[in-house]
Amino acid sequence: MKGGKLLLGAAVTSVYVFLMLPIAIVVIASFNSGKYLKFPPEGFSLRWYANFFGSQPFMDATLLSFVLAVVAAAVATVIAVPAALYYVRHAGRWRETFRMLTLAPLLLPEILTAIALLFFYYQIGIGTKSALGLYLGHVVICIPFFFLQVTSALYNISPSLEEAARSLGATSWTSFRRVTLPLIKPGVINGALFAFIISFDNVSISLLLKGVGTTTLPMQVFDYLRWDFDPTTAAASTVSIAMTLGAVILVDRLVGLRAMRY
Amino acid sequence: MTKLKLDGLQKHYGTVAAVKGIDLDVAEGELVSLLGPSGCGKTTTLRCVAGFELPTGGRITFDGNEVTMLPPERRDIGMVFQNYALFPHMTVRENLRFGLEMRKVDAASMERRVADVLGMVQLTSMETRYPRQLSGGQQQRVALARALVIEPKLLLLDEPLANLDAKLRDEMRFFIRSLQKRVGITTLYVTHDQAEAMVMSDRIVVMFDGLIHQVGGARDIYDRPATRQVASFIGLSNFVTGRVAGRDGSLWRLETSFGTISCGAGIAPGAGSPATAMVRPEAIDLSAAPVAGAFPGRVSERFFLGNLVDYRITMSDGTLLQVQQPATAAFAPGDEVHATLPAERAWLVRDDAA
Numbered sequence: 233m234k235g236g237k238l239l240l241g242a243a244v245t246s247v248y249v250f251l252m253l254p255i256a257i258v259v260i261a262s263f264n265s266g267k268y269l270k271f272p273p274e275g276f277s278l279r280w281y282a283n284f285f286g287s288q289p290f291m292d293a294t295l296l297s298f299v300l301a302v303v304a305a306a307v308a309t310v311i312a313v314p315a316a317l318y319y320v321r322h323a324g325r326w327r328e329t330f331r332m333l334t335l336a337p338l339l340l341p342e343i344l345t346a347i348a349l350l351f352f353y354y355q356i357g358i359g360t361k362s363a364l365g366l367y368l369g370h371v372v373i374c375i376p377f378f379f380l381q382v383t384s385a386l387y388n389i390s391p392s393l394e395e396a397a398r399s400l401g402a403t404s405w406t407s408f409r410r411v412t413l414p415l416i417k418p419g420v421i422n423g424a425l426f427a428f429i430i431s432f433d434n435v436s437i438s439l440l441l442k443g444v445g446t447t448t449l450p451m452q453v454f455d456y457l458r459w460d461f462d463p464t465t466a467a468a469s470t471v472s473i474a475m476t477l478g479a480v481i482l483v484d485r486l487v488g489l490r491a492m493r494y
Numbered sequence: 495m496t497k498l499k500l501d502g503l504q505k506h507y508g509t510v511a512a513v514k515g516i517d518l519d520v521a522e523g524e525l526v527s528l529l530g531p532s533g534c535g536k537t538t539t540l541r542c543v544a545g546f547e548l549p550t551g552g553r554i555t556f557d558g559n560e561v562t563m564l565p566p567e568r569r570d571i572g573m574v575f576q577n578y579a580l581f582p583h584m585t586v587r588e589n590l591r592f593g594l595e596m597r598k599v600d601a602a603s604m605e606r607r608v609a610d611v612l613g614m615v616q617l618t619s620m621e622t623r624y625p626r627q628l629s630g631g632q633q634q635r636v637a638l639a640r641a642l643v644i645e646p647k648l649l650l651l652d653e654p655l656a657n658l659d660a661k662l663r664d665e666m667r668f669f670i671r672s673l674q675k676r677v678g679i680t681t682l683y684v685t686h687d688q689a690e691a692m693v694m695s696d697r698i699v700v701m702f703d704g705l706i707h708q709v710g711g712a713r714d715i716y717d718r719p720a721t722r723q724v725a726s727f728i729g730l731s732n733f734v735t736g737r738v739a740g741r742d743g744s745l746w747r748l749e750t751s752f753g754t755i756s757c758g759a760g761i762a763p764g765a766g767s768p769a770t771a772m773v774r775p776e777a778i779d780l781s782a783a784p785v786a787g788a789f790p791g792r793v794s795e796r797f798f799l800g801n802l803v804d805y806r807i808t809m810s811d812g813t814l815l816q817v818q819q820p821a822t823a824a825f826a827p828g829d830e831v832h833a834t835l836p837a838e839r840a841w842l843v844r845d846d847a848a
Binding site: 390392393395396397398399400401402403404406410411414415 | 544545546565566567570571572573575576577579580581582583592593596597640641644650
């Protein structure tokens with residue numbers, strides 16, 4: 233029994249090490265004073281952060297990625313929550329088809345989705361001159377994750393709660409707002425966070441769909457690495473990790489991630 | 495006065511008929527139970543009355559106003575669910591206020607009504623608790639309070655005691671019944687538990703396979719069941735089959751293979767036609783000595799039940815009768831006995847199986 237616990241501890245620790253170590257190395261490398269991206273660092277310096285924040289292309293890309301992730305998460309909320317409600321509570325004959333279609337962007341390789349969307353945009357005349365296509369693409373890949381989160385949250389609450397609200401005189405909208413929504417809130421928040429993170433570090437969709445002359449942070453890091461191997465990219469990665477983490481912490485503070493379990 | 499009226503109510507799911515045409519009148523202040531095995535359509539009927547299901551045929555009226563197609567929130571009903579369906583993110587007080595808020599009741603009367611109803615269900619001190627902090631019985635009472643505080647036209651209960659343990663279930667039967675009488679609210683109660691239905695109801699509606707087999711008081715249903723299914727669903731019964739030999743006033747003579755018995759009936763079978771009589775095990779009398787009108791048999795098995803002794807009597811033709819006698823009577827397996835089937839406790843039932 234004791235040996236088993238020890239083994240479990242070791243397994244968990246090694247998983248964490250594998251997951252966290254590369255991240256830690258990137259963060260440490262970003263403070264390197266040397267000219268190249270390497271580990272262990274040669275000294276402490278913030279010059280690469282100065283370089284990152286002083287670079288117009290990096291700033292534009294960061295802003296675009298941030299706005300893109302917020303918009304994609306917001307739009308995906310408006311689509312995924314009703315979709316999950318429909319699937320769990322109302323869908324009849326086409327239930328499973330509906331689910332497969334909703335999850336399709338998750339099941340297909342992202343690059344295929346991107347290519348398909350690219351052709352589609354040119355067919356209908358949106359093209360990639362504006363950022364519209366990029367936004368739509370991000371919404372599309374965010375929806376499946378969001379949908380799954382909200383679906384499982386809905387499965388955990390009894391449909392008789394909504395019926396009880398209706399019997400007490402609430403319209404279907406009021407019973408959603410006062411009963412269902414507060415109970416699926418953790419799922420919705422998790423879904424939105426997922427969507428934000430997925431959009432924020434997406435490469436494949438952005439690669440094909442980004443508008444002319446604009447770029448997202450991951451794409452900018454990629455482009456930069458082709459010509460310069462200095463730690464600016466490590467600084468950019470650290471900022472991006474900080475933003476993702478910041479979003480998680482902010483949401484936790486505002487609404488509580490471990491939202492009450494009933 | 496008729497409060498609730500069902501007129502040829504039907505509910506089909508595709509080709510499956512859950513409710514096959516039900517007529518029922520429930521009077522003001524009456525508690526009517528829908529009783530039957532699972533799948534008999536009782537819950538579907540209740541859900542149609544509540545508005546959670548839309549009937550595929552027939553009409554539902556409250557106080558003479560048709561509500562058949564109205565959404566639940568416009569029907570003015572209070573409903574208690576089997577799993578209570580208390581809002582887990584609201585306190586007891588917020589649960590009770592919900593329905594009043596929907597009705598835009600002013601703050602002062604809201605306070606008063608919540609306090610009144612909490613007093614009625616004896617939960618005044620639990621106001622600020624969340625449902626998960628309450629026992630099953632307390633949750634049940636909150637659910638009842640939440641349905642009553644809105645003073646609905648009609649109270650609907652869907653197997654409300656099914657999730658409680660036996661002792662609490664017993665207490666709650668009486669609690670709900672006395673509360674219902676005190677408030678005087680018209681109530682439709684769904685259960686599969688015959689004892690519950692008998693204790694609580696003014697009238698019982700016994701349903702099988704989407705149809706009503708009988709509507710009546712507990713006594714009617716127990717002593718004068720309309721069909722074989724009703725008789726076997728409620729309590730224990732012996733079924734004796736035979737041919738109708740004739741009629742003496744209100745009694746019918748049934749010729750069975752162990753002798754001719756007399757029985758009452760709610761149906762009028764033609765002379766010579768096959769028929770089935772129902773006799774409850776406790777209605778049959780046993781004696782060691784021959785008695786006029788008694789039929790000979792032999793004790794084949796005996797079970798001691800505490801307050802009763804349960805015998806299996808093999809009659810002369812091999813028919814097996816179940817007989818329950820007070821524990822003082824003492825026959826042993828193998829004993830010769832004489833069984834009397836009193837005419838006033840024997841009843842002809844409609845037997846679709848025969």
